[in-house]
Amino acid sequence: MASSVYVAGLGSGVGKSTVAVGLVELLSRQVARIGVFRPLVPGTGKDPLLTLLTERYPLIAGYDDSYGLTTTEASALVADGKWEELISRIVERYREVERQCASVVVIGSDFADGQQAGTDEMPRELGFNARLATEFGSVILPVVGGQGRVDISGAVRSAYHSLTDLDATVLAVIANRVPAGTPTPQGLPVPVWTIPEVPSVAAPTVAEVAAALDATVVTGGDAALDRDVLDYVVGAAHVPAVLDHLTDGALLITPGDRADLLVAASAAHSAGNVTLAGLVLTLGEFPDPRAVRVIERLNTGLAMLVVKSDSFDTIKAAGRIEAKLSPATPRKVEAALGAFEKHVDTAELARLLDVTRSARVTPLMFENDLIDRARADRRHLVLPEGTEERILRATETLLRRGVAELTLLGDPAEITRRAREIGVEIGGAHLVDPATSSWRDDFAEQYAELRKHKAVTLDLAYDVVRDVNYFGTMMVAAGHADGMVSGATHTTAATIRPAFEIIKTVPDVSVASSVFFMLLADRVLVYGDCAVNPDPNAEQLADIALSSAQTAAAFGIEPRVAMLSYSTGSSGAGADVEKVAAATALVRERRPDLPVEGPIQYDAAIDPAVAATKLPDSAVAGKATVFVFPDLNTGNNTYKAVQRSANAVAVGPVMQGLRRPVNDLSRGATVKDIVNTVAITAIQARSAASPPSPPPVSPSVSPSVSPPVSPPVSPSVSPSVSPSVSPSAQEQS
Known part of the structure; x- marks a missing residue:
């Protein structure tokens, strides 16, 4: 039987959706087959909410198979006195979902649901939800609303x-x-958690207001x-x-003929007041x-709506609008998840649910696990x-998910203006301008010393470290x-060259390299190197294999390394095959405990049936998880072919072999790609040796003031060999 938890809201507007999405x-992160179920839908x-969950998560059942009955159908049964038939039909539908899933989250109705649907005759929802939870075999997780309460203990x-x-x-x-600061109630035999009011979750969006008021949108796109x-x-x-x-976040409601107010408010917004x-x-x-x-020239990024009602009726109607988590409110969903994960002991909750982690790793499990692991030990990253x-x-x-502490580089005034223009909140980020930072002098001295063998003078170094990538690397x-x-806007070479010059590779690794995490439908594979080294020699190829295996293990993937070639075993010959064979021998010599096979063809590495024919006694063939390509041409083309033809998600390139983590984004990276890469970098940083942290960077947005800091720690100069970066490296990722 599937593990099942029933989320029941005790009252209207308690924020049951936040808890359901968090669950x-x-x-x-734990199981590959999750189901959601709502006993009643409109x-x-x-x-x-059900639309959001069935679209955001790859659940076994789609929307139409994830609910019991509509409120219209339920009302008809209750009106005819067929209460037991109502329960029976909902339970039957639930069992269909349960049979397909390892775990099911049931989202119950609340008191408002029945009234809005015209089912006043139905028994009160508390008894209804408790009865269904019992019939389903679910444990129940009640959600109590704390808004307006001084003391929530009684509730x-x-x-x-x-x-x-x-x-x-x-x-x-x-x-x-x-309310913020409310103490958590004590004295119950079960855990009690409190989640504070989060304005960005409770507040409606401009789009929700527009829909509720039947407004005409005059200006403003999706972001507005x-x-x-x-x-x-x-x-x-x-x-x-x-x-x-x-006030910040205010919606100005005014008659359409008040051009003076419209222009003045827009100017105040554009000016940052x-x-x-x-x-x-x-x-x-x-x-x-x-x-x-005039307003358009101010480039405010604000939406302008027109409604038919007067100001009094408009404000009265707007005050009744309730925010809802839906596919149309992704920022609100992230804020809700951030609140849930920050204030609920998710480790304890997972223990109480007693869900056994699946041995199979799905793409969603991998991506969500990245966020969870990064949050567990927050690191400070620079963008x-x-x-x-x-x-x-x-x-x-x-920031909303608490993944990492972040510093953004650039003119703070320009950063805040741009954030205001697109309507995002970055108040928790530190803003540093390389041109005016007090670190610039120290960084210039360090860089000049580090590169003096290349005739870099202090004056030249002072100009170099103003570059955001060099400054961030320093x-x-x-x-x-x-x-x-x-x-995101820089080439691969511009991003990683400073790391090769300043950070260098770890001891005993001759070359920095990269991997892609390939998220297939039923597993996660590691491909290396597909972005950095054009034609590694045998020693470098061995280093790439060892680094890739270490990266795989760091992210929960058991490394079984396939050293790829056009030949399996001794079936072929040639310089390229000999290189792979020599690299495989070096890997076995340096890591005798690591399962590695090579030379091996891709089909023999991934397909058990082919492996049984070509290498029947191999511990790697047919079940490889780490694929090491002999050169950049093969690796880059293969990852893109798999990405497109198998509809796989490619996360990367993830740099490896450096003393400290520096990762490159594709210039076509999506917001989700960036979030994943930051989480990966934060996890990598946990295993990297770090000096004592200096005092936190002040979040001041003044471009002329840099925070006081302790003297920088001199970066070590390593005799290790840095790889060359292909001039077209930006096209490779």
């Missing part, structure tokens, strides 16, 4: 005892949306509509008075085109491309950051 995210339209105890009186097995109790509405301000007074009342959510024009009046042209939109969006996600070398991720 599914937690289980996605009779018209799709349930936004938590009442929830626990009410459910146990109904013979439900309570796993734990979660109080959500509690995705902004969180934290406050409402009605503009009816003169300009100075309205400006005094504008306040960060608005958007503009709503009432009475169905569209703004004067001359005012619109040199601080004004790039994808970097800023990834920064918001990383931060890593000096211990001000644990790792660096760049390449």
Whole structure:
């Protein structure tokens, strides 16, 4: 029988969705087959939470197979007195999901669901949810709303005892949306966790407001509509008075003929005096085109909506809008996950659920495990491309999930302006301008000393370290950051050349290299080297194999190394085969405990049937997890062929062999790619030797002030050989 947990909200607006998403995210790291189930969904339209979960996670059952009945069907059964038939039909549908899954998260109804669906005659939801949890064999996780409560202890105890009186097995109790600083209730025989109110989760987006008010969108794209509405301000007074009342995240509601207020509010937003959510024009009046042209020149990035109602009715209707987690609110989902993971003991919750981790690693499990492992031991990483939109969006996600401490490089005023323009929150990031930082003098001295054999003078070094990639690499070398991720707007050469010059390779490794994690449908493979070394010799190829095996093991993949060639065993001959054979011999000599096979063809390495014919006694053939390609041409083409033809996700390139982690992004990297790469870099940093950390960087956005720091630690100069970077390296990734 599948492990099953039933999430029951005790009341309306308690934030049950946050807990449900957090639970599914937690289980996605443990098991390959997760199911979600909702006993009842709306009779018209799709349930936004169930839609989110079935789209975000590769569940066995799709939306149409993941619920019991619609509220319309349930109402008809209750009206006919067929209560037991209602229960029976829901249980039957649940069993169909359960049979396919290792674990199921059930999201129960709350009191508002029935009223909104017109099912007032239905028994109260508490008894309904408790009965279903018992029939499903589920433990129950009640969610209590803490908003507006000074003391939530009574509500938590009442929830626990009410459910146990109904013979439900309570796993734990979660109080959500509690005021900041509220103590966690004590005295129950099960764990109690409290999640504070998170404005970015509880607040509706501009898009949700527009939909609820049936508004016409005059200006603003998806990014503008995705902004969180934290406050409402009605503009009816003169300009100075309205400006005094504008707050960050406010939606300005004003008649469409108040061009003065529209221009003034837009200018205040553009100047950085306040960060608005958007503009709503009432009475169905569209703004004067001359005012619109001025606002467009300000490049605010704000949405402008027009509604038919007056200001009073508009503000009244807006106040009733409830935010919902859905596929259309990805930033809100990340904020909800961040709140859940920060305030709920997920390790204890996983223990209580008693879910055995699957031996099979799916792509989703791998990606979610990256986030979890990075969060467990947060590191400080530097992102040199601080004004790039994808970097800023990834920064918001990383900060909300607590993945790493981040420093963004660039002019702080420009970074904050750009973040405000696209509507992202990066308040937790440190901002450092290489041009004005007090570190620049120290870094120049260190770099000049390090490269004096290349005739680098102090004046030249002073100019070099102003470059964001060199500055970021010097931060890593000096211990001000644990790792660096760049390449969204820079070439591979521009990103990793500073690392080769400054950080160098680890002892006994002749060459730095890279791997891609290839996320296939049912497993994760490691491919190396597909991005850095054009034609490694036998010794370098052996180093690449050893580094790749170490990287695989660090990320939970048991290394079984295939040294690839066009020949398996002794079936072929030639210089290329001899190189691979020599490299394999070196790997076996240096790591006799490591399963390695070579030369071996790809089909014999991955397919058990082929392996049984070509190398029947091999411990690697047919079950290899680490694939080492003989040259860059073969590796780069193979990973891209597998990526496209097998619909695989390629995560990387991930650099290896350096003393400190520096990773390169493809210039086509998505926000998700950046998040994954930062998490990987943070995990790599855990195993890298680090000097004592200096005082934290001040988050001040003043471009002319750099924080006081301790003297940088001199980066070690290693006699190790750095690989050359192909001039077209940026095209390789």
